[in-house]
Ligand SMILES: O=c1ccn([C@@H]2O[C@H](COP(=O)(O)OP(=O)(O)O[C@H]3O[C@H](CO)[C@@H](O)[C@H](O)[C@H]3O)[C@@H](O)[C@H]2O)c(=O)[nH]1
């Protein structure tokens with residue numbers, strides 16, 4: 188009974204709002220039923236003409252989708268839990284000698300969209316973890332196959348030998364140098380040690396950035412024979428990022444390298460897997476699987492952390508915090524992964540693009556955590572290596588014994604045997620006729636490999652934990668231009684639909700494997716893009732009807748109006764409340780709901796269309812890496828909270844059309860009321876919706892008229908949208924009148 192005397196490692200409490208959430212869910216569900224009954228009545232009894240039938244069907248479909256989305260989101264409201272960890276107690280329970288080894292995976296894919304210096308910062312921030320150094324190995328996957336990235340890492344390793352002891356000695360919290368120097372820890376009267384490290388860092392930065400800018404590594408930069416040999420691999424004829432052999436370079440070896448205080452260094456390994464145009468590489472999922480195998484060959488740590496190159500550690504204690512869960516014997520048998528939220532640095536004050544994704548990254552995970560655990564979001568997640576090989580009680584062995592999660596690496600990482608095996612398992616044909624991507628490792632088949640993998644693991648019976656300490660464990664970067672945001676979300680939309688319409692659909696497969704609540708929680712994400720249906724309909728239909736003076740909603744004195752009122756206020760009110768309770772502000776909430784509408788008309792709509800085309804085999808879509816480069820002018824506008832359009836995109840056309848339709852419908856409707864040809868009471872809901880649309884389209888109007896900078900709407904987009912909006916209005920009147 189010794190365990191009961193051990194100090195607590197973590198606690199969990201169920202949210203106090205649980206009971207209220209459940210009661211509200213029952214009331215709200217009743218109102219939804221009433222509304223659907225109302226729709227059925229209208230459709231059957233009052234839709235006498237073709238046009239009124241069409242309108243009723245459209246409204247019914249949108250409300251069915253809204254009802255579905257509402258139902259699935261309830262899972263996250265049934266039992267939200269809040270956790271706390273006590274990392275200070277870990278050493279009282281587990282001896283430091285027994286801490287598990289940790290393999291960190293950092294992914295990068297393009298030296299121009301993902302500047303090597305930022306990738307280096309990611310790696311340095313975890314190399315400097317407060318964790319037994321000899322147990323930490325950092326593997327960098329370079330899908331860009333770029334010598335520039337390797338160069339950056341070779342240089343960074345030299346800097347690391349100063350940076351790591353500096354962090355330890357001064358107990359630095361931000362162990363990414365960029366974040367450290369940005370956080371005002373440095374000034375002209377800092378002590379000489381800080382001055383020195385700053386100078387070292389600056390010279391590293393200048394050196395790497397110069398080389399990246401020139402696109403080529405000058406002879407003067409290659410000092411060691413070992414480095415020369417590594418870079419010579421890029422001289423093989425026909426070497427491109429899409430067509431090249433495997434390059435694995437051990438940059439730091441913990442059995443050999445010491446920092447300038449004589450302390451061991453972590454392993455640092457550069458991996459650029461083999462690429463051939465004839466073999467599918469499965470984007471990030473493929474990269475992670477290669478790292479799983481290469482790391483198995485070299486260190487095979489039982490704990491794996493995956494990180495995107497745009498995310499840095501913000502707390503050196505994080506791996507110890509993770510041990511609060513991993514060393515808990517009660518959780519252990521089924522505990523698959525521990526996910527930290529994605530939190531972002533550099534988001535502007537009111538988060539105009541809603542990139543914080545509070546609901547996705549902070550609110551819903553708390554809800555799923557109270558059930559069987561949260562989803563995997565691709566970065567900031569600690570896995571037990573075992574989860575990649577079948578369910579908790581259904582082990583799926585890899586094809587060779589060396590890759591088994593419990594296998595122990597006997598040879599040093601630079602021994603010929605180890606290097607040879609690493610080379611083999613990184614080959615692009617290695618996965619043929621194996622279970623990788625299907626039963627083993629990160630799963631293939633969706634552009635959101637993170638969501639899909641987490642979902643599959645949970646279906647197999649693994650649980651997970653959402654760990655959200657007060658001090659952010661990681662900080663990431665978010666895109667700062669609208670088109671980048673929308674393209675990123677379009678990729679997600681496509682990836683989610685790939686899961687929704689596969690045999691693994693969460694509504695059927697998921698509910699069977701994990702029960703209805705977890706199945707619905709995952710279904711909510713899988714069907715996320717179908718928000719476009721109600722949003723598009725509500726953005727156009729009431730407004731088009733206004734142009735023709737047609738009433739499509741109950742008038743204000745009608746009791747059914749109250750049902751509409753309750754449903755909309757209830758949904759919006761609850762959303763707002765969730766947002767505030769989780770530390771949001773009114774402005775951020777407003778922008779969040781605005782972006783939700785904008786996404787509906789752009790990335791969700793276009794993502795769904797592209798998915799449809801893809802299903803027909805007309806179209807293919809790859810993983811478009813989001814740019815992490817900050818242009819000065821753009822950054823300035825972003826800081827000021829001004830929307831960035833600037834480029835042409837069909838997604839902007841749909842958005843601008845909606846801006847025109849809402850403004851037009853609103854004005855037309857009001858004029859009708861003033862002239863006496865419209866009845867305000869009958870058209871109130873529509874005029875209100877159009878007015879709400881106008882409020883939400885403010886940035887679009889602003890971009891249409893008041894902009895002289897490069898971030899405005901291109902004139903072509905404006906004209907095209909105008910023409911299409913008018914065409915739509917005319918066509919609709921035509922349909923209605925006939
Ligand atoms: O072929 C590829 C493409 C991408 N990546 C890496 O994948 C990561 C994520 O790419 P990014 O462009 O930053 O995408 P985001 O949309 O910002 O990422 C979110 O969505 C992705 C799924 O679409 C998840 O993989 C991420 O973890 C999640 O943060 C980056 O480190 C890339 O270097 C690769 O390694 N190989």
Ligand SMILES: [Mn+2]
Pocket residue numbers: 495497664813
């Ligand atoms: Mn990213």
